[in-house]
Each structure stands twice: as structure tokens, then as C-alpha cells.
Amino acid sequence: MANARPRYWFPLALLGFAQLLLVAAALLSASSRxxxxxxxxxxxxxxxxxxxxxxxxxxxxxxxDSPPSYAFASVGAGWLWVLVAAVLGVAAWYFVLARRAGSPPRTGRFVLLTLGALVAVPLLDLVGFWQFRLDADVRGPMIATLGLVLLAWFERSVLVLVVTAVFVLAAVVFLPGIAGALVSAVALLAGAFAALAGPRRGRPEPAADTD
Structure with a gap:
């Protein structure tokens, strides 16, 4: 049995760690005031x-000065940097995995898809701002949610779908801002850990001849 860890652990961990850096930067910014x-x-x-x-x-x-309200402080435009880093990191991850598997994607097509994803991030952010008047603390998590849904569909993973549900509830519905970014980051890292700690999957190797 050629077993391997689920590939989606890395996108979940990458986005989770990026959000922790975002929270740390927002807390430092609030502390400076x-x-x-x-x-x-x-x-x-x-x-x-x-x-x-x-x-x-x-x-x-x-x-x-009056102490800032850390729990509901804004993380603002930092979400754009988080999403751009996530797109680049995930694209590089799947490209490396494809090369290791012996079926690398066509370079031109891969570059175009990556550039398209990068352009889609600010475009979706602008649509959320101009069309729906959403705050940056809501626009960023919603774009991230869309990416997680695509990841769950691509990997056919129920775990990623569950993590996505917790993510959107924490970062969009109940706790937009630093608290939501922190809770959703913990959910992402927990999902990545569950993927790494769970049983490996793979395809059976051809049976050896017994003649």
C-alpha cells in the first residue's frame, strides 16, 4: 500500500499560521496606540x-490612552496579504507534489492559473467593498472561505468542509476582527493536525505474481 498524508494539511496550516502572524501584527499596532x-x-x-x-x-x-479593545480590534487590509501569501504557497505546494508524482503541470497553464487566482483576490475584495459595503474584517474571511470551499471540493474532503464551517462562523458570523481571526486560525491548525495524525491514504500497489 503506497500511503501518503492528505495533501490538504499544508493549505490549512499555511493559512492558519498566516492568520496568527496577522493577529500578532494587529495586536502590536493596537499596543503602539x-x-x-x-x-x-x-x-x-x-x-x-x-x-x-x-x-x-x-x-x-x-x-x-484608553486601552484598546483587543477582542474586536480590526485586522483590516492585512487580510489581503494573508490571502496572497496563501495563494502563492498553495500553488507552489501542489506544483511540487505534482512533480514528485511524475506528472508536473504545464508551466504556462500553471502560471496563468496562479496569476488568475492572485488577480481574483483584490477583485473580490473590491466587489465586497463597492457592491456590498462590507468591512475588511469580513471581506477577507469570506474570500478565504471561498478558497477553502474550493479546496474541500478539489480534495473531496469532509474534514476541510467541517473546518470551513467553523472558520466562517468564527471569522465572519460571530467574531469579525482579531478574535475571529484567532479562533479561525486555531480551527485551521487543528484541521491540519487532524489530517497529519489521521490514517494515511493511498492506492494499493499491484499484487506480486505467485507463480
Whole structure:
């Protein structure tokens, strides 16, 4: 039996790790706005930490901006970079697998398909913005959902379809923003792990002659 791990583990893991990087970048961006500024005025003022100003021993006043709402902070246009990276990574992955299997795709056709997928990402994003007025935190996950549905169809995988359902519920329906990106990333990585840990599949090798 020539067994192999399901090929779809890599697209799931790639998108999951890319989303974790997106969440980390969004948290760093939000933290940079949660800073401290100083003023030389001695009179008590409001607007400090939770609306309170405090005088220091040197007569300066420290102000801390209101803490950001991390759970619902926006990840914005970062989704476009995640999707572009996912398209390039998945295309390279399946190209390498095809070459290893001895049936590499035609280079020209493969390049055209990859370029078409790359062009489709910003076009779908523009349609979601101009036609449906969707936020970037919703447009990105919806495009990713479309890609996951295509992956589930291509691989004939129920597992990918289940992961896609959890993904869209977390990132689009219930928790758009950082929280949704984080939960959906965990779902993707869990699906990739399940694919790697599950039984291998393959096609039976021809039986040897017993004469």
C-alpha cells in the first residue's frame, strides 16, 4: 500500500499560521496606540488612565490612552496579504507534489492559473467593498472561505468542509476582527493536525505474481 498524508494539511496550516502572524501584527499596532505621554502642567487634568491624571514627584503628569479593545480590534487590509501569501504557497505546494508524482503541470497553464487566482483576490475584495459595503474584517474571511470551499471540493474532503464551517462562523458570523481571526486560525491548525495524525491514504500497489 503506497500511503501518503492528505495533501490538504499544508493549505490549512499555511493559512492558519498566516492568520496568527496577522493577529500578532494587529495586536502590536493596537499596543503602539496604548502609549504614555507626558505634560509639564501641574494642574490636575482628566483624560489619563481611564480618565484620571496623576502628578508625579517631578511635577509632570502622565497620561495613558484608553486601552484598546483587543477582542474586536480590526485586522483590516492585512487580510489581503494573508490571502496572497496563501495563494502563492498553495500553488507552489501542489506544483511540487505534482512533480514528485511524475506528472508536473504545464508551466504556462500553471502560471496563468496562479496569476488568475492572485488577480481574483483584490477583485473580490473590491466587489465586497463597492457592491456590498462590507468591512475588511469580513471581506477577507469570506474570500478565504471561498478558497477553502474550493479546496474541500478539489480534495473531496469532509474534514476541510467541517473546518470551513467553523472558520466562517468564527471569522465572519460571530467574531469579525482579531478574535475571529484567532479562533479561525486555531480551527485551521487543528484541521491540519487532524489530517497529519489521521490514517494515511493511498492506492494499493499491484499484487506480486505467485507463480
Amino acid at each position: 496604548f502609549g504614555v505621554s507626558m505634560s509639564s502642567r501641574r494642574n490636575p487634568v482628566s483624560g489619563g488612565l481611564f480618565g484620571i491624571g496623576a502628578e508625579t514627584s517631578t511635577g509632570w503628569f502622565a497620561y495613558v
